[in-house]
Amino acid sequence: MVDFASVKGKVVIVTGASKGIGQAIATCYAQHGMKVVCANRNAEQGTKAVETIRNAGGEAVFCQTDCSSSEEIKALVAFAVEHYGRLDGIVNDAGIGMGGSPLHEYSIEDADKILDLNLKGVFAGMKYAAEAIFKSKAENGFIINVASIAGLMPQRGQSLYTATKFGVVGMTKSASLDYAPYNVTVNAICPGYTETPIFDGTPDQARQYFINDCPSGRMGQPEECAYLALFLASDMARYINGAAIPVDGALSAGAKNVSMWRHPEIME
Ligand SMILES: NC(=O)c1ccc[n+]([C@@H]2O[C@H](COP(=O)([O-])OP(=O)(O)OC[C@H]3O[C@@H](n4cnc5c(N)ncnc54)[C@H](O)[C@@H]3O)[C@@H](O)[C@H]2O)c1
Numbered sequence: 001m002v003d004f005a006s007v008k009g010k011v012v013i014v015t016g017a018s019k020g021i022g023q024a025i026a027t028c029y030a031q032h033g034m035k036v037v038c039a040n041r042n043a044e045q046g047t048k049a050v051e052t053i054r055n056a057g058g059e060a061v062f063c064q065t066d067c068s069s070s071e072e073i074k075a076l077v078a079f080a081v082e083h084y085g086r087l088d089g090i091v092n093d094a095g096i097g098m099g100g101s102p103l104h105e106y107s108i109e110d111a112d113k114i115l116d117l118n119l120k121g122v123f124a125g126m127k128y129a130a131e132a133i134f135k136s137k138a139e140n141g142f143i144i145n146v147a148s149i150a151g152l153m154p155q156r157g158q159s160l161y162t163a164t165k166f167g168v169v170g171m172t173k174s175a176s177l178d179y180a181p182y183n184v185t186v187n188a189i190c191p192g193y194t195e196t197p198i199f200d201g202t203p204d205q206a207r208q209y210f211i212n213d214c215p216s217g218r219m220g221q222p223e224e225c226a227y228l229a230l231f232l233a234s235d236m237a238r239y240i241n242g243a244a245i246p247v248d249g250a251l252s253a254g255a256k257n258v259s260m261w262r263h264p265e266i267m268e
Contacts, residue, residue: 003236005032014093027058063080076128088138090125095146096113099158130179143185145188183238187241189247
């Protein structure tokens with residue numbers, strides 16, 4: 001039976017909740033009666049995001065967290081459990097992009113920065129949340145990692161970002177094997193080009209390139225990832241486990257090719 005009400009009252013942590021995809025997920029969860037612990041680094045933005053949720057009648061609390069620090073993530077999970085008395089799930093969304101250069105042009109500092117947040121931060125989020133989910137005796141626990149289509153198909157100029165997102169997809173699948181017997185699901189959402197502040201300052205020409213590159217002819221909206229995150233948190237998705245699901249307008253379905261060359265009117 002279609003039943004989104006099953007998420008009501010569940011306690012969830014969403015990292016990167018002040019902007020973009022994380023904010024859309026936190027908002028959507030609160031709209032459906034979940035208790036949301038919003039975590040990100042910038043206190044002003046995080047507090048504002050939580051205020052917006054509360055003003056709309058939702059339940060949320062902010063916890064300032066630098067997700068590239070495993071100690072701060074440990075403290076975030078402890079805060080969530082202390083504040084709401086339990087934990088049912090986590091969405092590890094906080095991440096940075098890094099692209100546009102061939103591998104040798106990246107520095108060791110670049111590697112440390114992106115690995116610490118996009119990969120180690122997700123590991124710490126999964127580890128401490130899993131412990132808390134088990135201690136809470138959550139009936140239908142869930143872990144959702146926001147990876148990327150870069151975790152499914154490598155793109156030029158993105159060697160470090162791609163490494164982190166392939167790592168997240170791999171960790172998701174491996175952990176799903178660990179936790180499936182205990183009824184905790186572990187899945188990854190893999191957004192394609194999605195209109196978030198990550199693209200602020202992107203020149204129009206580059207934005208048009210992303211639009212043209214996508215078979216659907218447009219960029220995605222953050223809410224389109226949030227709808228999937230809501231479904232994955234619901235009791236309807238208990239048999240979806242270990243999946244890396246693209247939300248990308250067919251971008252990762254395969255390379256565009258000339259198979260339609262007999263129909264030039266649709267090639268453009
Ligand atoms: N937007 C896209 O096109 C796209 C595509 C594929 C994957 N993704 C992934 O989706 C996730 C969210 O991306 P977005 O586009 O919404 O980005 P965004 O820049 O709009 O938001 C990122 C969020 O993460 C938070 N954050 C950044 N560094 C942090 C840190 N060290 N500690 C805690 N919080 C931190 C920011 O405060 C913000 O809330 C990322 O993991 C990104 O890799 C985005």
